Amino acid sequence: MNKPSIMKKRVLTYLIPALVGVFITTTSCGDSKQAQKGQEQQPQTLPVITIPQQTVTGYSSYPASIEGIVNSGVRAKIQGYISNVLVDEGEKVRKGQVLFKLETQSLSQDANAAKANVNAAQVEVDKLRPLVEKKIISNVQLETAKAQLQQAQSAYESIAANIGYGTVRSPVDGYVGAIPYREGTLVGPSDSTPLTTVSDIEKVYAFFSMNESEYLDFIQNTEGASLQEKVDNFPQVTLELANGKEYDQKGKIQTVTGQVDPTTGTVSFRAIFDNPNQLITNGNSGTLKIPIVYSDVAVVPQNSTFEQQGKIITYKVSSENKTVTSEITTKAVVGNLYIVDSGLQAGDRIIAKGANKVRAGMTIQPREVPFDSIAKPVKQLFQ
Template sequence: MTSPLRSLALACAVVVALASCKKKEEQQAMPPPEVGVLDAKPQSLPLQRELVGRLSAYRSADVRARVAGVLEKRLYTEGTDVKEGQPLFRIDPAPLRAALASAQGQLASAEATYANAKIAAGRARSLAPQAYVSKSDLDTAEATERTSAAAMQQARAAVETARINLGYAAVAAPIAGRAGKQQVTEGALVGQGDTTLLTTIDQLDPLYVNFSMSSDELAQLRQAQAQGSVALNAEGKSTVQVKLGDGSTYAQSGTLDFSDTAVDPATGSVTLRALLPNPDRVLLPGAFVSFAANLGQRNNAYLIPQQAIQRDAKGAYALVVGKDGKVARKDVATVGQQANQWIVGSGLQAGDQVIVSGLQKAKEGAPAKATPWTPDAPGQDPNQPQGGAVAQGQGQAAAPQAQQATGQAQAAADGATPAAAADSKPKQQ
């Protein structure tokens, strides 16, 4: 190689080396990317489950004719509230009065027969020692006395029965509540060989809310309560909050008062029941209602914005900035959802700096500069919970949206240049 060519090659090599050194110096001088972080704070959250149930009356009584007769009159207004013991119907009492009078006459006859038999038996007993009356006649007199006494008791019972039947001519309300539609019109023969249904009374305050939960979910809840991760309220009861048809919340809250002892083999669920006050009679039996069941307080839970929780084949995880200033992965378990935030039951510790914004710039093991994350709108601060926590099954619907947002962030990261990564500021998410 000639001397000029050798000199040119040497000069090119020097230029390339200087450019490479400068590039490395620029890369070494690049500051770590800024990310918005949220300090994880454990808190107690109300554990709620969105359910659907059916209302039923606290007490329901069929009003039936207990004696045979012609229905004379209805004494109440259909669909109104009645008091216990209030007359509702009147059955023709004339045949019943006649039956009572007949029974009273038979009682008088039985009493007279008994009185005569008692005198005869007493006379026979007084004459028997002197042998003026045979032993056979004495036995007959005493037997007649006993038979007459029994007949008198039967007559008295017949009178009492006739008196009770006469009382049944006035059909009264067995319980207090709202009386329904009249089932039999006036003039109809009722109680003839059967107890005819006249109407039904439902007690509307309080009402029952009947619903069901899967046996697996109920078992997990009870296990969590036993372990202390979920606690009931101060009264030791779960509460329910009913939503009305217009979307508003019913003013009164109910309490869980019954849990069935067996699992329905057809559905794999357990029947539960809540007691709901209904002082204004706004709710009616038979209606379906949606409600939030407050199953207790979940202890040591973390509210984390949805965009901070990512998912892969291993499951849910969050990226945190460690004490060494580097990004680390923490596998977490989400147990529910509250608004636009995940409820994390395990995997985080108090004080963990969870990365919420700038996820596209955060790489595991790489340094990152943590800056406080500020929510875009009021009510998004996880440390100020708004409303109740929804159980895990209710929150899964939001997972696809969160995954989509995460995928878009990762796509942006793949196309970002080093200079753009160094100059960009953490975005509010």
Template sequence: EKRLKELLAEKAVSRQDYDDTSAALKQIQADVQTASINLKYTTITAPISGRIGKSSVTVGALVTAHQPVALATIQQMDPMYVDVSQSTTDILRLRRQIQEGELDPNANQQKKVRLFLDDGTVYPLKGNLQFRDITVDPTTGSVILRIVFPNPKGVLLPGMFVRTVIQEGLHKNAMMIPQQAVSRDPKGNPYTLTVDIAGKVQQRDIKLDRAVGDAWLVDSGLADGDRVIVEGLLKAKPGMTVKTVPFENNGKTNPSAPPANTN
């Protein structure tokens, strides 16, 4: 264009040739700009950080804005949101125990949550309880609890099955006994066998709260200092005189103590 201006000043080209060439140049520049804009549309930048899964479309496929099929799904990996369900029965029990003073809802580590992976291993990092949903699912009778876990190494994956343990509160007077120490009568009511001061077996009807690991949380029926029979339940009968042997947590009796005898 600059060269044509010089030739036009010297009257080496006509005004018509200059105007036609200038118009053609501007059209080419406009086409280049349009092509550059369209080229930018071929690169889609993610609005959030995370990891992308498989693509729903192939290279060369025609896509449009607001199409029903997403190109791909981006998952946020760190932190990871874990949604777990809690039954309304547990919620009502928790509220009742807090109102009656059995649980302290303001204990330390109240919102810290432990997580167990699908293979049973413990996730090394603890999560924080964010909120409890207020809407009950009518099909399951439960609400959703959302927990946030740090996931710097990407151990947790979207859709993974996990189990969580949430500290609901501190039960200062909690009493637990091994599950194997609990039996049930023909009506299904739980009971356990204890040994009194005289060494005689007694049957105690108890009320259980829930299972905690391999133990039962006892709501009522036992007092501090009661000796509960854990092993030899088939041989022990109410009224019998027995000799007790300390029971260890590993499920074995103390080898230094003599074996228990029944009369």
């Protein structure tokens, strides 16, 4: 065999394996890229909910102060030292029951002296009367003596009345409030703080206010031709107590001033609540809640939306399972639900969770989940 033939065989021996290796590598890379491309094109599976139409109750809330329907301050009508406190705070009392005794010893001495003056004046009248009848003296002297008797009687009666005021009685049926003064304290009519307050709390008033805009909305949305008719048609209200728990009695708005206070810019309301167990009392505070019913409205869970530049955004899912950006406007927020005004309607499908991680135009594999699993049952919360 000549040399050129030997050289050709050697070149082919090394070249063929190399070409085979290149072919295998190229084929392998192509298959890998093709598989990766197939994986990228696989639609992402995302949870989807269908927007329902519901009737939802929300609440507007207002700070309220509580007072008994009768709330009577008990004050001393005379100046004197308290000698006895005959009741305790929180005690139920009847009208006319003695609450306090004031020291009246000095008044009793004055009364004795005044009574002596009355007796002396009476003796003088009795002495002059027969003399006038016998025309020994003129009638003027008798009339003067009668006037002096009347003055003496008035002075005595005034002192006796003051002695009576030393016994301080309850002006109404009710429950005794705080008692800031105790035995030995000097009290009088000019004291700024009463001896106590007796409150009738079988029923209680809740006082609250609305600003002018809220008042107008509330009145205009209530049926009735006159203000009184509207008051009669006001819905029942609830009271949230200071501990965050709801009072178990419903209330009724009784009065509304209908006038805007120029100092505060508000309109005052008064609601009344039964208080059979005396759970709440004069001086308590709470939050009064007025129900607002939204009938047959589309609702969307807040966690199915996100905010972007002050706008509320969600993603609808089209019939082709593509995501479409949807800006919504809302009427109100109740619990964790938006009451939809525009942008969505009942029957629309939206991305249930993770809307802020989705982009418009994506093709997805929708996985329908129950609405309540995202929104939870609507809890009646105040706005």
